[in-house]
Amino acid sequence: MKKAVFCIAKNLEQTESIVNNLKTAGFLTDDISVLFPDKTTTKDFAYEKHTKAPEGAAIGGAVGLGTGAVVGLLAGIGALAIPGVGPLIAAGPIMGALSGAAVGAASGGLAGALIGLGIPEYEAKRYEGKIEGGSALISVHTDSSEERDQAKEIFKNAQAEDISSTGEASV
Numbered sequence: 001m002k003k004a005v006f007c008i009a010k011n012l013e014q015t016e017s018i019v020n021n022l023k024t025a026g027f028l029t030d031d032i033s034v035l036f037p038d039k040t041t042t043k044d045f046a047y048e049k050h051t052k053a054p055e056g057a058a059i060g061g062a063v064g065l066g067t068g069a070v071v072g073l074l075a076g077i078g079a080l081a082i083p084g085v086g087p088l089i090a091a092g093p094i095m096g097a098l099s100g101a102a103v104g105a106a107s108g109g110l111a112g113a114l115i116g117l118g119i120p121e122y123e124a125k126r127y128e129g130k131i132e133g134g135s136a137l138i139s140v141h142t143d144s145s146e147e148r149d150q151a152k153e154i155f156k157n158a159q160a161e162d163i164s165s166t167g168e169a170s171v
Contacts, residue, residue, distance in 0.1 A: 002141050002142065002143060003141075003142055003148060003165055003166060004117075004118070004139045004140065004141050004142070004165065004166055005139065005140050005142060005148050005151040005152055005155070005163070005164070005165040006119065006123070006127070006137060006138070006139045006162070006163070006164050006165065006166070007137075007138050007139075007155040007160035007161065007162060007163045007164075008127065008130045008131075008135045008136070008137060008138075008160060008161040008162045009135060009136045009138055009158070009160055009161075010135055010161070011134070011135075011136075012036070012071075012136065014136075014158060014159070014160070015034060015036065015071060015136040015138060016071060017158055018138055018154060018155065018158045018160060019032060019034065019071055019138065021154045021157070021158065022140055022151065022154055025150060025154060027140055027142075027147075027151070029092070030092070030093070031092070031093070031140055031141040031142070032091075032092050032138070032139070032140055032141075033090070033091065033092030033093050033094035033095070033137075033138070033139045033140075033141075034071055034089075034090070034091045034092060034094070034136055034137070034138050035088060035089070035090045035091075035094050035098070035131060035136065035137040036088065036089055036131060036134075036135070036136035036137070037086070037087070037088055037089075037131060037132065037134060038079055038086075038087040038088055038089045039134070071091055077089070077090070077091040077095070078090060078091075078095055080095070080098060088110075088131070092139075093139075093141060094117070094137075094139060097113075097116075097117050098113050098117075109128065110124075110127075110128040110131060110132075111124040111125045111127070111128040112124075114127055114128065114137075118166045119164075119166055120164075120166065123162070123164050123166075126162060127162065130161070130162065135161075138155075138160070142165075148165050152165070
């Protein structure tokens with residue numbers, strides 16, 4: 001069963017470094033997700049924009065995402081809004097999961113959507129607060145305990161916060 005390993009990166013530079021280290025270690029870009037607040041848009045930004053890499057780099061300029069090149073290479077980068085939280089940038093498998101979850105999580109906000117992804121409630125609430133504060137959530141979908149340990153080691157070496165893993169809810 002696939003499981004995910006999660007961490008919080010304090011800023012975009014740390015996020016880029018972690019994503020780059022995951023890719024160097026052999027994790028597939030399709031298995032890496034990043035979620036962070038979109039500080040560049042206004043509240044009335046379009047509700048959802050779906051794009052796919054390699055257009056990720058192009059949308060980065062068009063939407064003013066301010067994402068670096070590494071995050072821009074992840075699959076399915078785009079913007080979405082979760083009620084009560086506001087605009088977010090998501091890349092990777094979490095993009096599709098949150099797009100669907102955002103509709104059903106109107107009352108639960110981001111924490112509700114994260115719980116829907118299989119993250120325990122206490123972790124989801126902590127992640128929500130950190131994301132709203134400007135941090136990024138990074139997750140890696142893994143097949144084995146060895147991969148989970150490797151991802152956790154990469155997160156630790158990069159001084160990421162709130163490292164955890166969980167079974168994934170089917171999306």
